[in-house]
Amino acid sequence: MNLANREEVEKLISGCIRGDRKSQHDFYKAFYGKMMVVCMRYAAGREEAQDFLQDGFIKVFDRLKSFKNEGSLEGWVRRIIVNNSIDMVRKKKEAMFVYQEEANLVNLSDSKEEDDEEEELMQYMSIQADVVLSLVQKLTPAYRAVFNMYVIDNMPHKEIAETLHISIGSSKSNLAKAKMRLRDLFRNYIHGKK
Structure with a gap:
């Protein structure tokens, strides 16, 4: 699949929007590797990254109608996957963020x-x-x-x-x-x- 060819991208997107399984499979295959790497950065392990990825692709397919084909499809997909991964991390019970009034407890100045x-x-x-x-x-x-x-x-x-x-x-x-x-x-x- 040549994602640099606008016609092929439009055809792939149209197929995905229509619910064509082959188009969805080709779309998933085209982005799986790069998006899995993104998810691995946010997840605690491969299994959790797979969950992030699957959930992210569901959102991508749900929102595909809104893609304008003006910018990079990969960038658009990546943004959804990153945001989804962040949301999933935020929802995890173990994600206890350090809340402070100020960050002066840690020296963050150039030194x-x-x-x-x-x-x-x-x-x-x-x-x-x-x-x-x-x-x-x-x-x-x-x-x-x-x-x-x-x-x-x-x-x-x-x-x-x-x-x-x-x-x-x-x-x-x-x-x-x-x-x-x-x-x-x-x-x-x-x-x-x-």
């Missing part, structure tokens, strides 16, 4: 210490992607959600706070704590304490 942390994280970038993903999945749901939204999805703290119904300070605090936890997980991995 030598923060630069050293960033440099250390960059050193670990040579670790294989599947290892990094497994370490990110070890973060608490609150830390994992904020980390993914900020680092991977490039969302500003204000948007993260609005999406997760937390304060901007809590978003910053959760990100800082996620980075600290990841640093510890990376160190343990590097030193053989997998």
Whole structure:
């Protein structure tokens, strides 16, 4: 399936809207891999990611009539999958976000210490992607959600706070704590304490 060809995309979308099983199957196959990677970033494991993905695709198919075919279909699908994953994380009972009046409990200013942390994280970038993903999945749901939204999805703290119904300070605090936890997980991995 060539998703760069507008005619093929329109035909595929029309088939999905009509409820044509083959079109829906082809659509699902075309996006499964990339969207599963997105879900894996938010989920605690593969099984949960599958749940996020299935629920997300249901929403994609329900909303397909509203796709205008003006922008990227992949970007449109990805946004729905990301938002669905965030919603599912938010609904989980274990997703206890750290609520604070202010984030001054954690030093979030630009400092030598923060630069050293960033440099250390960059050193670990040579670790294989599947290892990094497994370490990110070890973060608490609150830390994992904020980390993914900020680092991977490039969302500003204000948007993260609005999406997760937390304060901007809590978003910053959760990100800082996620980075600290990841640093510890990376160190343990590097030193053989997998």
